[in-house]
Amino acid sequence: MPHPRTATTASLPAFDYTVFGGTGDLALRKLLPALYLRDRAGQVAAGSRIIAVSRSALSPSDYRAKADAAIRRHVAPDELDDALLDRFLGRLDYVSVDATSESGWSELAGRLEGRDEPVRIFYLATTPSLFGPICDRLRSAGLVTPDARVVLEKPIGRDLDSAREINEQVGAVFAESQIYRIDHYLGKETVQNLLALRFANSLFEPLWNANHIDHVQITVAETVGVEGRGDYYDHSGALRDMVQNHLLQLVCLVGMECPISLAQESVRDEKLKVLRSLKRIEQDDIATCTVRGQYRAGAVAGGAVPAYADEPGIPAGSATETFVALKVEIDNWRWARVPFYLRTGKRLPAKMSEIVIQFRPIPHSIFPQTAGELQANRLIVRLQPDESIRMHLMAKEPGPGGMRVRPAPLNLSFAETFGGRFPDAYERLLMDVVRGNPTLFMRRDEVEAAWQWAEEILEGWKARREQPKPYIAGTWGPSQAIALIERDGRTWHEDEIPNAAF
Numbered sequence: 001m002p003h004p005r006t007a008t009t010a011s012l013p014a015f016d017y018t019v020f021g022g023t024g025d026l027a028l029r030k031l032l033p034a035l036y037l038r039d040r041a042g043q044v045a046a047g048s049r050i051i052a053v054s055r056s057a058l059s060p061s062d063y064r065a066k067a068d069a070a071i072r073r074h075v076a077p078d079e080l081d082d083a084l085l086d087r088f089l090g091r092l093d094y095v096s097v098d099a100t101s102e103s104g105w106s107e108l109a110g111r112l113e114g115r116d117e118p119v120r121i122f123y124l125a126t127t128p129s130l131f132g133p134i135c136d137r138l139r140s141a142g143l144v145t146p147d148a149r150v151v152l153e154k155p156i157g158r159d160l161d162s163a164r165e166i167n168e169q170v171g172a173v174f175a176e177s178q179i180y181r182i183d184h185y186l187g188k189e190t191v192q193n194l195l196a197l198r199f200a201n202s203l204f205e206p207l208w209n210a211n212h213i214d215h216v217q218i219t220v221a222e223t224v225g226v227e228g229r230g231d232y233y234d235h236s237g238a239l240r241d242m243v244q245n246h247l248l249q250l251v252c253l254v255g256m257e258c259p260i261s262l263a264q265e266s267v268r269d270e271k272l273k274v275l276r277s278l279k280r281i282e283q284d285d286i287a288t289c290t291v292r293g294q295y296r297a298g299a300v301a302g303g304a305v306p307a308y309a310d311e312p313g314i315p316a317g318s319a320t321e322t323f324v325a326l327k328v329e330i331d332n333w334r335w336a337r338v339p340f341y342l343r344t345g346k347r348l349p350a351k352m353s354e355i356v357i358q359f360r361p362i363p364h365s366i367f368p369q370t371a372g373e374l375q376a377n378r379l380i381v382r383l384q385p386d387e388s389i390r391m392h393l394m395a396k397e398p399g400p401g402g403m404r405v406r407p408a409p410l411n412l413s414f415a416e417t418f419g420g421r422f423p424d425a426y427e428r429l430l431m432d433v434v435r436g437n438p439t440l441f442m443r444r445d446e447v448e449a450a451w452q453w454a455e456e457i458l459e460g461w462k463a464r465r466e467q468p469k470p471y472i473a474g475t476w477g478p479s480q481a482i483a484l485i486e487r488d489g490r491t492w493h494e495d496e497i498p499n500a501a502f
Contacts, residue, residue: 014047014118015434018108020099020134021125022052023065026153028070030184031125034426036071038070039088041423043431047118051093051111063094099130105141112143119434120148127171127232128157132169139173149433151180154245156442158236159458160451167444180433181442185353187247187425187432190387192440194253194355195267197381197389204379205258207359209334214376216340217356217485217493218250221348223300224323227472230313238292238324242344244454248275249442250355253342255330268443273448279329286460288487291480292470293323295347297475305347305473322346323467325481326457327488341485343492347473353383356493367405375407380493388413389424 017035019027038044052063068089072080095111097104111119122138124131131152138144150170157163172178185191198205207213220242226233233241239479252271259266281289289364297307308314308322321347330340357379364376388411395408460466469478476494485492 001405010436011497012043012045012431014045015121016049016051016112016115016118017121017123017430018051018053018112019123019125020053020097020130022094023054023056023058023066024125026125027052028066029074030424030426031123031430032067033071033074034424034430036075036085036088037423038427038431039091040081040084042080044088044091049091049093049118051095053095053097053108055096055098057096058094060092060094064089064092067092082464099126099134099137107135109141109143116119116145118143118268119436121151121433122148123151123153125153126366128152128155128162128166129131131166135170135173144173147178148174149178149180149436150174150368151433154181154183155236155240156181156447157451158240160448160455163451167447171444176444177438179444180438182448183245183249183442184269184425184429185383186249186295186440187362187427187429188387189422190381190383190385190389191250191253193389194381195262199258210336210338213338214358214360215338215488215490216254216358218254218340218342218354218358219245219492220246220344220353221350221476222344222346223348223351224311225295225305225308225347226311228312230311232322234314234318237320238322238344238346239454239457243324243326243342243437245442246451247342247344248278248454250330251278251330251342254355254357255335255340257334262439264437264439265443267439268446269324272446272449274330274468275333275453277330277335278453279331279389280453281326281328281457281460283460284464286457286466289327289484290457290461290466291323291478291484292321292461293325293345293471293478293481294468295322295345295473296348296470298475300347300349300474307473308347310394319467323348323468323477323481325477327484339488341490341492343477343481345471345477348476349474352385354493355383357380357381358490358493367403374405378493379498386413 019031021027032050035044035050060065065453068085071085093111095104095108097108124134124143126134135150152170157166198208249271252274255274257273257464259270294308297310298305308320309316309318323343325341325343328340328342329335329338332434359377359379361376362374367374374394375392377394378392382390384386391410392407393410394405397406399406428442432438469480471478476492
């Protein structure tokens with residue numbers, strides 16, 4: 001049965017989702033399970049279809065069997081319903097198309113012919129180098145209608161020039177209002193709750209500035225390595241793969257001014273202002289404001305793992321970073337002299353993502369503890385796992401014998417408070433494309449502003465011939481990451497992170 005909080009099909013039109021890269025990992029692991037779960041929740045209107053496209057020579061029935069296995073593997077057992085899954089599989093079709101030649105395009109056009117009523121969406125879950133050619137062939141095949149939409153997976157390029165080239169190629173076929181550049185982090189419930197936390201509560205917004213906040217920490221940690229994507233990852237690295245998109249988007253949501261409304265462009269306008277206010281990290285600051293690392297052999301979750309250099313597809317002597325820590329500043333009135341410490345990496349001890357808002361200490365204590373025992377308030381927004389918002393306060397210890405205070409958390413656990421299941425980020429974003437709501441997607445000027453800032457760091461590393469610092473898999477990165485924050489008299493927040501060891 002649909003969850004009571006779930007929108008019904010009455011609010012969503014029928015659609016044709018054409019997924020390029022339909023046999024790839026993203027489509028099978030994320031997109032198809034997400035669409036099945038939305039169908040299960042009653043959000044997929046009758047007549048909707050998903051057309052998978054790739055070069056593989058498969059029949060539609062072969063693809064449905066592949067999709068069936070993938071959904072059963074990646075959807076929780078209590079969310080599988082054989083009858084509903086059969087209905088969903090009946091929506092699937094498959095066409096073999098070569099994005100670089102004429103092969104298969106007429107067959108795809110035949111599948112969409114006469115389908116003018118459903119919302120037409122092209123999801124490009126392919127390498128970014130194919131975004132332009134695919135869009136050009138969609139136009140040549142007469143498949144781009146005035147209301148068609150195209151979804152671009154990250155990364156949008158690997159530097160500013162390539163991002164601009166992709167944007168130009170796609171923009172020559174689709175209007176900006178038709179382009180949805182997806183960052184799945186923006187679909188997470190807790191990330192969206194940042195807006196509610198800040199702008200739906202009178203408690204926080206008056207304190208959300210340099211007068212009251214000492215610093216901000218953002219950590220996105222992964223336990224996995226390159227997962228068989230060594231060739232892709234070695235041409236990317238942690239800065240391109242995670243910082244330029246995911247982490248900077250989180251910085252934007254923490255740092256932005258209140259938009260005039262939740263209308264489509266208002267939120268994105270405010271995020272763009274943050275990106276344009278980021279203080280440049282110039283070559284003279286590279287050594288003190290950035291750390292790049294690369295994991296060595298070690299143990300994660302009790303199992304031995306190889307060094308990055310020994311992963312399949314990694315060339316000998318690779319200097320690609322698998323860990324990045326940065327000290328970032330937003331150069332505006334609200335955030336002047338408030339550092340944002342960012343870190344992300346692979347083969348770290350725990351899979352977790354969190355934002356820590358560290359408030360300034362009280363100016364004077366009347367309590368018997370020493371100043372070091374009186375902890376400043378902090379707000380912790382946990383994105384994964386166990387999505388929650390936690391406020392750390394000082395409270396009196398129960399019992400007689402004096403007035404001693406100690407830290408105590410106020411915890412808002414989404415699972416305990418709201419109950420039910422929370423849709424995966426892709427579930428929300430895929431349906432937002434159907435709705436025609438681009439609020440949680442990146443605009444072209446956002447992407448290019450983020451690349452412009454990140455590219456200076458890449459160029460600084462290159463000019464300094466900066467080599468990644470080694471760290472043992474299963475630890476929290478190289479020791480230089482500790483120095484980056486501790487030279488400012490601060491420490492990384494790790495007291496609630498499992499296995500937090502260096």
